[in-house]
Amino acid sequence: MHLTRSAILAAAVLALCAGSASARPRERAEDFFTMNYDGRMPACDDGTSLYEISQRFATAEAFTFNSPLRMAAFTDIRQSGFRPNGSDFIPRRYCTAKVVFNDHSVRTMKYFIVESGGFMGFNRGVQFCVLGLDRYRAFSPDCDAAGP
Structure with a gap:
């Protein structure tokens, strides 16, 4: 009997907490985090982001996999999503x-640009996955975890 009362009390407290959490107004992530966000995310064809991707890929291929494979050019660049999780999350x-x-x-690459996702959160970060070359299996299966 005592266990039942405790369970009922715990359920009531949980329901009150859940109700108050859902009542909060929606805020943009940049409004409640101290980020260096200027409101301008680079476009998918941003040269700085693509250069960083090609350099990181070349470094991993050369030093980790002893491979001469390098990225030579990027074509058919498209945006597949912008802030798909809502404005409460850090812009991507x-x-x-x-x-x-x-x-x-020629291989397909999925990548995302994260505001304040760089080293220690000081600048933009880029994560990428090349289909067929996800050797660390970081975005398995088939680079799906690198998409929206």
């Missing part, structure tokens, strides 16, 4: 592109 722009490699192969 999701993109896809075709990548031409130095061995003349």
Whole structure:
């Protein structure tokens, strides 16, 4: 009998807490975090982001996998989502592109740009996944975790 009263009390407290949490007004993430967000996310074809992707890929291929594979060009760049999780979350722009490699192969790449997602949150960060080359399996399966 005592256990039942405790369970009822716990359920009532949980219901009150859940009700008050859902009543809060929606806020943009940049309004309640101290971020260096200027309201302008770079576009998918931003040269700085694509350069960072190609450099990080080259470094991983050379030093981790002892491979001469390099990204040579980006084509068919498209946005696949912008803030798909809502404004409560840190701004992210999701993109896809075709990548031409130095061995003349063409593969699809999914990547996203995260506001304040760089080193220690001081600048923008970029995460990417090339279909067929996700050797760390960080975005498995088939780079789906790199998309919206």
